[in-house]
Amino acid sequence: MSASPLFRVRAVLFDCDGVLVDSEPITNGVLRDMLAERGWAMSADECLRRFVGKTVRSQAALIEAHTGQPFTEDWLQAFYVRRNARLAAELQPIDGAVATVQAVHARVGGRIACASGADLAKVQMQLAQVGLAALFGAHVFSGHDLPRSKPFPDVYLKAADALATPPADCLVVEDTVTGVQAGVAAGATVVGFAPAGQAAVHTEVQALREAGAAHIITHMRELPGLIRV
Missing domain, CATH: 3.40.50.1000 (HAD superfamily/HAD-like)
Structure with missing residues (x-):
């Protein structure tokens, strides 16, 4: 060696x-849940592959294409709130x-x-x-x-x-x-x-x-x- x-x-x-x-499993878990609520269901592994190393905002067009719903600042802020709560509890x-x-x-x-x-x-x-x-x-x-x-x-x-x-x-x-x-x-x-x-x-x-x-x-x-x- x-x-x-x-x-x-x-x-x-x-x-x-x-x-x-x-933090990645926590953050991506919240993202996966919120995308599923908008109709885009995927496995935890797929969510990590698609989003790890990227900002959620930079993937707005992709999210809109898969959910059929607009990517809004309110939705992004709701993601941050849920993400931060999980991180505070589990990180x-x-x-x-x-x-x-x-x-x-x-x-x-x-x-x-x-x-x-x-x-x-x-x-x-x-x-x-x-x-x-x-x-x-x-x-x-x-x-x-x-x-x-x-x-x-x-x-x-x-x-x-x-x-x-x-x-x-x-x-x-x-x-x-x-x-x-x-x-x-x-x-x-x-x-x-x-x-x-x-x-x-x-x-x-x-x-x-x-x-x-x-x-x-x-x-x-x-x-x-x-x-x-």
Whole structure:
């Protein structure tokens, strides 16, 4: 077995959902329920495949086509309310994420950021809920607040700029093809996270590699050992 690579970096930029917090099954469960109420029934796996790594708003045309009903701001806000209630009741950190962020924070002298495609209030709520908010401080960013979200690089470029670190000196940690594409487009080195035991893990690993991930980890505890400063 070959040794894991070492990446010389000055800063580490984390995605949130699926990397730091196990929110995707919860969020997609609420979305699946609300779409079923509008006549679009699908399995949990299909809902994840269609929507993971994407904002609900960006899929408005798809939702309208399958439900035959208009995508409205009121419906989206109702989704946010139901989603946040479920997250508040059920959210847990990804296994090993808290210890990993603590270790990485120490290794790179605090130069870490969270750069998500989700809305900022949700990201901040989730980080606080799992005990990570203090480690990231003000360096939490959302693609919702920028002209373009993932797979465009904007949120990673903003995070790198806030840390006064060139993107080429940043390591991005992502679990979706959309996110990997964003990190690569920003000019960062990207580590893909594909948890062992997830559905169709081999397909996911290949997809992350094809999107440009330089290395794949299957548990968050592997990350600190990849970083050389």
